[in-house]
Amino acid sequence: MSGQPGVQASRRLEIDFAWRTEAGDKPENADACDAIVPKGETLRAKGVAAAIADGMSSSEGGREAAEVCVKTFLTDYLSTPDSWTVRTATSRVLGAINRWLWGQGQTQYDSPRGMVTTFTGLVIKSATAHIVHVGDSRLYRYRDGDLEQLTRDHRVWVSEDREFLSRAMGADPHVDIDYKSLPVQVGDLFMFSTDGIHEYLTRKDMVDTLQAEPHLQACVNQLVEKALHNGSHDNVTCQLLRVVGLPPADEEDLYQQINELPFPPSLSPGVTIDGYRILRELHASKRSEVFLALDTETDTQVVLKTPSENFRDDPEFLNGFLHEEWVGKRVNNTHLLKMLEPRQRRFLYNISEYVAGRSLAQWMQDNGPASLDQMRDFARQIIDGLRALHRLEMYHQDLKPDNVLVGTDGVLKLIDFGAVRIAGEAEIDSDIDCDLPQGTLNYAAPECLRGEPSTKASDLFSLGVMLYELLTGKLPYGESDTPRPKCKLNYTPARRHNPAIPPWVDAALEKAVSPLPQRRYHMLSELEQDLSHPNKALLENHHEPLVKRYPVGFWQGVALLSVLANILLLFLLARPG
Numbered sequence: 001m002s003g004q005p006g007v008q009a010s011r012r013l014e015i016d017f018a019w020r021t022e023a024g025d026k027p028e029n030a031d032a033c034d035a036i037v038p039k040g041e042t043l044r045a046k047g048v049a050a051a052i053a054d055g056m057s058s059s060e061g062g063r064e065a066a067e068v069c070v071k072t073f074l075t076d077y078l079s080t081p082d083s084w085t086v087r088t089a090t091s092r093v094l095g096a097i098n099r100w101l102w103g104q105g106q107t108q109y110d111s112p113r114g115m116v117t118t119f120t121g122l123v124i125k126s127a128t129a130h131i132v133h134v135g136d137s138r139l140y141r142y143r144d145g146d147l148e149q150l151t152r153d154h155r156v157w158v159s160e161d162r163e164f165l166s167r168a169m170g171a172d173p174h175v176d177i178d179y180k181s182l183p184v185q186v187g188d189l190f191m192f193s194t195d196g197i198h199e200y201l202t203r204k205d206m207v208d209t210l211q212a213e214p215h216l217q218a219c220v221n222q223l224v225e226k227a228l229h230n231g232s233h234d235n236v237t238c239q240l241l242r243v244v245g246l247p248p249a250d251e252e253d254l255y256q257q258i259n260e261l262p263f264p265p266s267l268s269p270g271v272t273i274d275g276y277r278i279l280r281e282l283h284a285s286k287r288s289e290v291f292l293a294l295d296t297e298t299d300t301q302v303v304l305k306t307p308s309e310n311f312r313d314d315p316e317f318l319n320g321f322l323h324e325e326w327v328g329k330r331v332n333n334t335h336l337l338k339m340l341e342p343r344q345r346r347f348l349y350n351i352s353e354y355v356a357g358r359s360l361a362q363w364m365q366d367n368g369p370a371s372l373d374q375m376r377d378f379a380r381q382i383i384d385g386l387r388a389l390h391r392l393e394m395y396h397q398d399l400k401p402d403n404v405l406v407g408t409d410g411v412l413k414l415i416d417f418g419a420v421r422i423a424g425e426a427e428i429d430s431d432i433d434c435d436l437p438q439g440t441l442n443y444a445a446p447e448c449l450r451g452e453p454s455t456k457a458s459d460l461f462s463l464g465v466m467l468y469e470l471l472t473g474k475l476p477y478g479e480s481d482t483p484r485p486k487c488k489l490n491y492t493p494a495r496r497h498n499p500a501i502p503p504w505v506d507a508a509l510e511k512a513v514s515p516l517p518q519r520r521y522h523m524l525s526e527l528e529q530d531l532s533h534p535n536k537a538l539l540e541n542h543h544e545p546l547v548k549r550y551p552v553g554f555w556q557g558v559a560l561l562s563v564l565a566n567i568l569l570l571f572l573l574a575r576p577g
Helices: 040-046 062-079 086-108 203-212 216-229 253-260 315-330 360-367 372-391 456-472 503-512 524-532 536-540 551-574
Strands: 002-007 014-022 031-036 048-054 119-125 128-134 138-143 146-149 155-159 162-165 178-183 189-193 236-245 276-284 288-295 300-307 350-353 357-359 404-407 412-414
Touching: 014 031, 014 216, 031 062, 031 236, 040 062, 048 062, 048 189, 048 236, 062 086, 062 119, 086 119, 086 128, 086 178, 119 138, 119 189, 119 236, 128 138, 138 203, 146 203, 189 203, 203 216, 216 236, 276 300, 300 315, 315 350, 357 360, 360 404, 360 456, 372 412, 372 456, 372 524, 456 503, 456 524, 503 524, 503 536
Parallel strands: none
Antiparallel strands: 002 014, 014 236, 031 048, 048 119, 119 128, 128 178, 138 146, 138 189, 155 162, 189 236, 276 288, 288 300, 300 350, 357 404, 404 412
16 A cells, blocks of 8 residues: 655645555554545645554554554644643644543553554644654654654653564553654755564665655655565554755735725725725724724725824834734634734725724723722733633733723723734744734833743733733832833822732732742632632732832831930930939
């Protein structure tokens, strides 16, 4: 049985691949392998994937386990959110497959090893290879005459002549998957093999064959036949994948979208563009204009946002403008602004749902400090929206009161996804610098202002600053015109501005806005819990020095004591004898 060489006719990532698998001397072939090359935007977002599996010979369902692993991995990986990194996507998929195999082994075969197989997978996305592996099937890379084994065999020797798999898919409800990533070059040749191949071919056999035969299918056939000729008594399976072309960083689909869509004409009330009639301007800045518009086909109000002409030649800004729509279409949460699909867009703009209300910044200006209950309600809603983003490995990066809408119905929505960091997108090579410092100075986490990649902890910092401001009308580190080093960030207790705040709430806020990410909460739910219920452990560690809690009073007291000490000293010196 053999696979036909496949050539993905793309101006971006291109590969050739071929495979062959034979039962050999065994009555059943328990090996499986295949590759998948998606088309269009999926190719850019997910890359290409290939895999090989070797069902364990002592496993009754080994053949089925190998087939399920390969087929399900290839299809389910492509179905994961585009925003996920390859590592996250592959680990989630393989974790689910492993649990299914283990469960089926228990129920169908009444054995803990009923459906067990090795697995080796490769994803090439942009110019990076991502490898996931468990067991003793192998992946090699052949480059410039050198053959390098990229995986390690998970085998344990119990005696001089006996060994067994120490790790495999389906052997346990939890499996530890090896992961590694490395850059690829045009011409790289990846070779998958099961032990029926690599245990019966020397490294020289493999190198000589790979070097002498440029046609992949012929090369695969020779490797399989050599292994059989050398006495292989196992199933023999080999798959070759060659990198034919890689996407140049300056040839981005986003640039194409920008070039294909011209900037819209000047808009004002009464003007209709692509079926949207402008009703009034909602907001204008040097970066963009935002209008309330009427969708004349559905008779519903929407928001139309256009980029400013000032940024026509700014790729970072335009990249963010397009990402705002990309993110908004992929999230579905009550507390995240929903982006809509324009029906027939001829110009560059975004369409989103219209939310009647005001920004959180305006709400604070109108209402002053919030009550504890109001703060908790707002925190719960913002956390729900953030959690939906974080599940997709997206990080807002620009949380601030201006980017939170408070609807007239009391529902909060996070807006402005232009700065959102998409972990999966960050894996794609591009001339656009997606790791520029992000966020608004007084709300962004210190690590973001230094240009480090955002994390959940970064968004949590910004949330903590907003909640502090909600309760006090102030900022925990005061206002600043320039980024400050960590050593200059001295937390001002919230109780100093609002004595009604309980000490345990103040302690929770201080932990949320710690300058060091590792000292913040690890989960949003932990912060939500500590804002409503006293955390005794947190309070025990929250003993502020008097000088920190009341600096003015402390130093006034020190000065007074100094004066009294001097008076006492003078009195003692003036006493006779």
